[in-house]
Amino acid sequence: GNSVTQMEGPVTLSEEAFLTINCTYTATGYPSLFWYVQYPGEGLQLLLKATKADDKGSNKGFEATYRKETTSFHLEKGSVQVSDSAVYFCALSGGSEKLVFGKGTKLTVNP
Amino acid sequence: DTEVTQTPKHLVMGMTNKKSLKCEQHMGHRAMYWYKQKAKKPPELMFVYSYEKLSINESVPSRFSPECPNSSLLNLHLHALQPEDSALYLCASSLGSGGPFGELFFGEGSRLTVL
Numbered sequence: 001g002n003s004v005t006q007m008e009g010p011v012t013l014s015e016e017a018f019l020t021i022n023c024t025y026t027a028t029g030y031p032s033l034f035w036y037v038q039y040p041g042e043g044l045q046l047l048l049k050a051t052k053a054d055d056k057g058s059n060k061g062f063e064a065t066y067r068k069e070t071t072s073f074h075l076e077k078g079s080v081q082v083s084d085s086a087v088y089f090c091a092l093s094g095g096s097e098k099l100v101f102g103k104g105t106k107l108t109v110n111p
Numbered sequence: 112d113t114e115v116t117q118t119p120k121h122l123v124m125g126m127t128n129k130k131s132l133k134c135e136q137h138m139g140h141r142a143m144y145w146y147k148q149k150a151k152k153p154p155e156l157m158f159v160y161s162y163e164k165l166s167i168n169e170s171v172p173s174r175f176s177p178e179c180p181n182s183s184l185l186n187l188h189l190h191a192l193q194p195e196d197s198a199l200y201l202c203a204s205s206l207g208s209g210g211p212f213g214e215l216f217f218g219e220g221s222r223l224t225v226l
Contacts, residue, residue, distance in 0.1 A: 034214065043115075043201050044154065078143040090152055098167070099215060101153035 002027045006090045007100035013080055014111050021105045023064075023090035033057075033066055033073040034091040034099075044089065047075075054075040080109045114138075117218035124140050125226050126192060132221045134185040134202030143185040144215065145177060146201040154201055157172075160185060162217075192225045 006023040012103060024034065032051045036044040048057030053068035062077045072081060090102040114145075115136045124130050134143065142161045146154035159167035160179040166176075176188040185202055199222050203215040 032214075036217075043117075043219040044215075044221075045202075046214055047218065049214060093214075098159075099158055104151070104153050 002031065002092055002100045002106055003045045004090050004092050004100050004102040006088075007105055008103055010106040010108060013107070015082055015111055016079045017065075017079040017107055019075070019080045019107070021083075021088055021090075021107070023069050023073045023075065023102060025073065025090075025092050027071075028044060028092050032093040033064070034074050034093070035062070035064055035073070036089045036091055036101075038087045038089065038104075040086070047088070080107070082109045082111055084111045115158070115198075115202055115204055115216050115218035117221050119221055120219065121222050122155075123217065123224045123226065124189065126187055126194075126215065128192075130189045132187040132200055132202075132223075134187075134218055135183055136204040136216070137183055138204065138216065139206075140204035140216070141182060141207050142205045144178060144203040144205075145185070145187050146203060146217075148199040148220070158187075176201075189223070192223075195224050197223055197225045 003026045034049045037047045037048040040045045048059045049054040050066035053066055056065045064073050064075045066073055086107050087104045087106045088102045092100045116226050118133045145157040146161050148154045156169050157171045158177040163179045163182055174191045178186040199220040202218045203218045216217055
């Protein structure tokens with residue numbers, strides 16, 4: 001079945017540091033890939049998505065590229081801010097009604 | 112309007128109570144979802160409604176009873192819950208179900224505590 005593996009962290013960075021959160025997936029066919037973010041005490045928000053190989057999703061300075069050859073969708077940001085502190089979930093949609101989530105990575109950014 | 116609205120935000124109930132969680136969206140989405148999220152875990156799918164019909168029940172205990180009165184509303188009726196059911200309950204919607212998109216719009220959740 002479909003699955004997502006992401007680095008679990010927690011990840012602690014200083015402001016303006018470079019961020020990478022790794023995400024790899026296993027899926028049949030051609031899934032769509034997503035990064036969702038959950039700020040403390042809130043629901044999940046879609047951060048970015050990519051629906052086909054080599055697509056790059058980007059939003060709020062975050063980027064992720066759909067790499068079919070390495071089955072990866074790593075999240076990156078060049079310079080993190082304190083306000084980026086949250087839990088980040090990588091997710092996959094294989095065309096059914098079920099969105100498959102990774103376990104989540106908690107990011108803390110210190111001033 | 113790109114919001115999914117959930118009420119109440121917080122709910123405390125005893126094991127013999129009956130309560131309901133409500134969810135509303137006005138984006139014209141035809142699929143609606145209930146997820147359960149425990150602390151430090153990803154959301155777990157409970158139910159999916161597609162075009163107002165229940166399409167997925169992830170073997171959820173019958174003490175949770177979903178209802179979709181119309182395409183904009185989704186309820187989760189709660190009865191005889193256990194303390195281990197305490198969690199954040201998230202509602203979500205999507206344009207359709209299945210297909211290549213899968214983009215879900217989530218509400219802020221209802222935090223349930225069962226005493």
